[in-house]
Amino acid sequence: MTQITSARIHYNEQGTPVSDAFDDVYFSNDSGLHETQYVFVDKNRLRERWPVHQKDYFHIIETGFGTGLNFLVAWRNFQSYLQQPGQCQRLYFSTFEKFPLTHADLKQALACWPELADLAELLLEQYPKAIQGCHRLCFQQGQVVLDLWLGDVHDNLPQLPLANKADAWFLDGFAPSKNPEMWQDSLFNGMARLSQAGTTVATFTSAGIVRRGLQSVGFDVQKVKGHGRKREMAIASMPLNETAQEPVQLATNEPVVIVGGGVAAMLVALALVQRGRAVHLLCADQDVGVGASHNRQGALYPQLQSSFTANSRFHLACFSFAHRRYQQLLQQFSFPAEFCGVLQLACNAQLARRFSKVMAEPAYPASVVQQVTAEEASQIAGVALPFSGVFFADGGWIAPQRFCQAALAWLQMQPGFQISFGCKLQRFNQTASGFDLVTESIQSEVVAKDPDSKPAPLYAKQLVLCTGQNLHRFAQTEHLPLNLIRGQVSHVRSNTLGQLKTVLCHQGYVTPQDPEFSAESCIGATFDREVDQMQPIAEITAVDDQFNLDLVNTVLQQPSWFADAEVTSAKAAFRTTAPDHLPIGGELLDNCLLLGGLGARGLLFAPLLAETLAARLCGEPEPLSLTLSELIEAKRFSAQD
Numbered sequence: 001m002t003q004i005t006s007a008r009i010h011y012n013e014q015g016t017p018v019s020d021a022f023d024d025v026y027f028s029n030d031s032g033l034h035e036t037q038y039v040f041v042d043k044n045r046l047r048e049r050w051p052v053h054q055k056d057y058f059h060i061i062e063t064g065f066g067t068g069l070n071f072l073v074a075w076r077n078f079q080s081y082l083q084q085p086g087q088c089q090r091l092y093f094s095t096f097e098k099f100p101l102t103h104a105d106l107k108q109a110l111a112c113w114p115e116l117a118d119l120a121e122l123l124l125e126q127y128p129k130a131i132q133g134c135h136r137l138c139f140q141q142g143q144v145v146l147d148l149w150l151g152d153v154h155d156n157l158p159q160l161p162l163a164n165k166a167d168a169w170f171l172d173g174f175a176p177s178k179n180p181e182m183w184q185d186s187l188f189n190g191m192a193r194l195s196q197a198g199t200t201v202a203t204f205t206s207a208g209i210v211r212r213g214l215q216s217v218g219f220d221v222q223k224v225k226g227h228g229r230k231r232e233m234a235i236a237s238m239p240l241n242e243t244a245q246e247p248v249q250l251a252t253n254e255p256v257v258i259v260g261g262g263v264a265a266m267l268v269a270l271a272l273v274q275r276g277r278a279v280h281l282l283c284a285d286q287d288v289g290v291g292a293s294h295n296r297q298g299a300l301y302p303q304l305q306s307s308f309t310a311n312s313r314f315h316l317a318c319f320s321f322a323h324r325r326y327q328q329l330l331q332q333f334s335f336p337a338e339f340c341g342v343l344q345l346a347c348n349a350q351l352a353r354r355f356s357k358v359m360a361e362p363a364y365p366a367s368v369v370q371q372v373t374a375e376e377a378s379q380i381a382g383v384a385l386p387f388s389g390v391f392f393a394d395g396g397w398i399a400p401q402r403f404c405q406a407a408l409a410w411l412q413m414q415p416g417f418q419i420s421f422g423c424k425l426q427r428f429n430q431t432a433s434g435f436d437l438v439t440e441s442i443q444s445e446v447v448a449k450d451p452d453s454k455p456a457p458l459y460a461k462q463l464v465l466c467t468g469q470n471l472h473r474f475a476q477t478e479h480l481p482l483n484l485i486r487g488q489v490s491h492v493r494s495n496t497l498g499q500l501k502t503v504l505c506h507q508g509y510v511t512p513q514d515p516e517f518s519a520e521s522c523i524g525a526t527f528d529r530e531v532d533q534m535q536p537i538a539e540i541t542a543v544d545d546q547f548n549l550d551l552v553n554t555v556l557q558q559p560s561w562f563a564d565a566e567v568t569s570a571k572a573a574f575r576t577t578a579p580d581h582l583p584i585g586g587e588l589l590d591n592c593l594l595l596g597g598l599g600a601r602g603l604l605f606a607p608l609l610a611e612t613l614a615a616r617l618c619g620e621p622e623p624l625s626l627t628l629s630e631l632i633e634a635k636r637f638s639a640q641d
Contacts, residue, residue, distance in 0.1 A: 002308045002363040004130040004150050007099035009109075017067065017109045021099065022178045027069055031228070033113055035204070036073045038227040043202035043235050044168040046074070050081045050088050053167070056276070057090040057620050061166040061194065063153055063182070064173035065097035067109040068123055072116045074170075075144050082143070089276065091144045092621045094164065096153040103127055126324055129367045131316050132308075134159075136611065136623040138328065142274040147623060153182060157190035159625035163616065165196050171203035176210060183209055185216070192217035201236035210234060255280040255416065256617060257437065257458070259425045260466030262293035263400050264595045264606045266407040268464055269417070270329070271614030278416035282439065282458075284424035284467075289404030291468045292573040295489055296402075297511040297522045298603045299503045300326075301342040301395035304364060306357030311582070314628050316368070318608045321623070323394045325607040335399060335406040336516055341502040342395030343377055345387040347555050355390050368392065382501035383561040397503050397511050398603050425467070427474060430589055434461040462617055463592045469574040471596035476588060480637050481579055482597055486531045488544040488572040489524035494565040497521050506555045508548065510562075520568060523548045525600070531574065538572035545570055575599050578637075585609045586616075586633040593617065594634055 008020040016025045016032070027035060041047065050058060058078075062070055071093050078091045101109065106127060110120040128135035128148060134156075137146040149156040153173075169191060176183045191201070191214075203210060206223050211234050214221045219236035226233040256272055258265050261283035269279045285291075300322060302315035326337060346352035358364060359371045369390050378385045411417045424440040437458040465471060472482040497513055500521070504510040513519040526544045545567045552562055577599040578584055584597035593613050598605050608623065609632065615622045622629070630636070 002132055004132055004363075004365070005099055006102045006130060007105070009101065009105055016112075017105070019099075027067065032069055033073060033116070035227045036070050037077075039204050039233060040070055040170045040172070040202050041073060041077050043224065043233070044170075044200045046168065047077060047081065049167075050078070051084060051086045053086070053088040056087060056618070057092055058088050058167050059092040059094065059164065059621055060168050060170060061160075061164075061191075062093065062095040062170035062172055063187070065095040065100070065148060066172070067101065067106060068120075069110070069113070069116075070170050070172060071095065071146060072110070072113075072119045072123065075119055075139070076116065078144065089143065090620070092147070093145065094147040094149065094160065094166075094621065095170075096149045096151070096156055098150075098152050100130060100148075100150055128320055130365050131320065131368065132363060133313055133317055133628075134623050134625055135317075136321055136608075137324065141332075142271075145621075147621065154184065154186050154190075156625075157187070157194070159627060160194055161622050161624075161626060161629065162193070163619065164621040165194050166191075166199055167196075168199065169195075169201040169203075171201055171210070175205060176207045183207075183213065185213065188213040188217045192219075195219075195238045197238055197240045199238040201234075203234050204230070206232040206234045253278065254461040255418075256462045256464060257282060257435075257460035258464045258466060260464075260468065261285055261288040261404065262291050262466065262468055263289070263404060263602045264293075264468075264598060264610065265464075265466035266404050266411075267325075267606045267610035268466060268595065268613055269411055270407055271610050272617065273411060273414050273417055275614060275618050275620070276416075277614075277618065279411070279418075280460075281411075281417075281419040282423045282425060282437075283419060283421050284470075286421050287405070288408050289401035292575055292598075293400040293404055293468075293602065294571055294573060295400050295522065296491060296517060296520075296571070297336075297397045297514055298400050299342055299395070299397055299505065299509055299511065300339075300603050301344070301392045301503075301505070302604065303601075304358050304361075304369065306354055306361065308361055308363035310627055310631055312363075314582070314631055315604070316364075317624070317628060318604050319368075319392075319394070321608040321611065322604055322606075325611070326398060329407070333406045333410040335403040336514065337396065337398040337403075338512065339394060339396035340512060341380065342392045342505060343372070343381055343385075343389050343502055344392075344505045345377065345385065345389040345556075347387050347506045352388070355388075358390065368394070380502055381504060382499045384559065385504075386557050387506075391502075395503065399514070399516075400603060402516075425474075428460075428463065428476070428592075430476075430592070434459060435463045435592065437463075461591065464613060464617070465588070465592070465594040466596065468596060469576050471576060471584075471594065476592075477594070480584060480597075480634065482576050482584070483529070483579075484531050484574040485577055485599070486528040486538045486572060487525040487575055487600065488538070488540060488548070488570055489522050490545045490548040490567045490570045491517065491520045492523055492549075492565040493518060493520050493568050494562065496561040496564060499561055506552070508551045508555070510552060518568075521565075523552055523565075538574050540570045540572045544572070583609060583632050584634050584637070585613060586629065586635070588634050 126137040132151045135148045221236040255278035302319040472480045511522045578597040
């Protein structure tokens with residue numbers, strides 16, 4: 001299944017939402033909230049287990065999201081628990097939904113519970129578009145994380161990494177008699193794969209098919225009193241003498257060393273600090289955002305293929321998460337960004353054909369991308385345009401360099417964070433316990449613990465490489481088939497460009513005016529593949545400025561709103577790309593991860609990949625499916641190739 005179909009519901013005489021497809025209620029007519037508390041929270045003994053839980057996080061997996069009531073009740077209980085001391089500080093909640101409610105239906109259903117109104121509002125603010133796959137929603141600065149997997153549970157459950165093992169299961173969904181397709185052996189086998197010694201299960205039903213299914217995969221099962229008028233329900237647990245072991249978490253007092261100073265490095269640092277990890281950032285320059293992240297404005301939108309391929313799913317997953325992540329970060333610190341939408345113009349016959357195929361794919365919902373005529377495109381943009389195209393309403397632009405600088409200012413106020421400027425990593429050597437790092441210079445704050453001793457080699461227990469154009473210049477990474485593509489962006493001033501209300505993508509791009517830079521816009525960018533791979537910096541040229549000007553005028557047919565555009569300055573840098581045009585992330589060596597090959601889409605790719613890498617470093621549930629992880633893992637390029 002690729003297209004996600006919204007649930008069709010009605011309300012019964014008690015005001016309870018009922019599924020038209022399954023002819024079953026979403027929660028009890030008597031009291032859905034009390035039933036959830038009794039069945040799932042109390043019978044999984046969550047309030048007893050959280051204070052003595054030996055990990056930094058607790059992971060619940062649920063088999064039917066429905067109205068989100070179970071999630072909200074668990075969240076409310078976890079909030080109460082956080083008022084007392086305990087090692088467990090984060091709640092992960094993974095859930096599946098084949099037929100998600102529309103935003104309007106979800107809002108109406110949750111209105112039944114005014115005591116949950118504050119949490120419901122936060123959920124509704126982030127409720128995702130109907131796109132297949134995992135949508136990670138973060139609340140309370142990452143203390144509560146919802147992974148909402150849209151699609152059939154039988155398709156999605158095998159896609160969860162083994163790191164995503166459950167501490168407790170909310171075995172929910174429409175009754176076995178109403179929805180027999182869900183209660184299959186594949187469900188119980190998937191539960192066993194993602195369970196460990198001590199994992200508990202609670203379910204509203206005591207049906208024999210459920211009890212036998214759980215027993216067949218190793219759970220100890222018993223029937224207990226049900227909620228209210230329901231006579232019985234089932235609970236289960238994985239025996240403690242099972243061979244499955246809880247994942248070992250690394251000591252959190254060792255800082256993660258991140259090498260880099262661009263968008264990718266900052267996002268990894270933010271995701272780790274959010275989890276309470278110490279971070280040491282090694283930046284080769286004297287400021288952050290100096291390399292490919294130095295642009296004034298960068299566009300944020302996905303690149304969709306004509307069919308719903310794994311590449312398209314990856315782009316959409318990144319786009320959905322990036323939009324939410326940047327909006328949340330704007331609540332923590334200020335940086336220039338506008339979610340004004342992005343127009344891709346069909347400025348030639350080939351693009352027109354491709355866009356028509358994209359729009360014919362039912363897996364791309366209209367809430368994400370819509371086809372527009374030339375007249376509609378002109379109305380959206382606020383300027384006359386000669387072409388039709390596609391419009392991403394959630395797209396926009398972000399200022400990468402100023403984002404990096406604002407993120408650094410916030411990070412420097414957090415405990416456990418330090419940064420060393422002018423510290424270039426030359427090489428690193430793996431040891432039995434970590435990595436020895438050899439740098440050109442080491443700042444005073446990273447010398448040996450004894451202030452009177454001589455500087456010692458820098459050491460890292462966990463290492464993340466986000467070094468952009470230098471990513472493949474280490475002995476351990478030289479096999480990576482990365483190429484450098486030089487790009488130059490020109491800054492233009494114009495009296496008429498102030499009319500532009502959205503980002504325009506043609507064969508290049510034009511951004512709306514940036515009020516922080518004398519109302520200037522960015523145009524570009526060049527793509528020069530014939531470059532010296534060892535060149536340290538990309539030089540600015542007047543020829544490329546003229547090329548960027550000519551590109552707008554030629555492709556958009558001498559637009560009047562661009563007639564007075566004048567180049568005031570420019571920036572050039574090297575983009576790093578892989579042959580398959582996908583980023584490179586994940587494990588290079590044990591406890592050494594990397595994130596690079598972002599090309600011209602660092603703003604799009606980096607948030608989700610940073611979140612994934614941070615989760616992996618902390619031994620926590622990851623938001624990428626196994627299929628999408630395989631797309632970007634560094635191991636797809638073998639050192640022997």
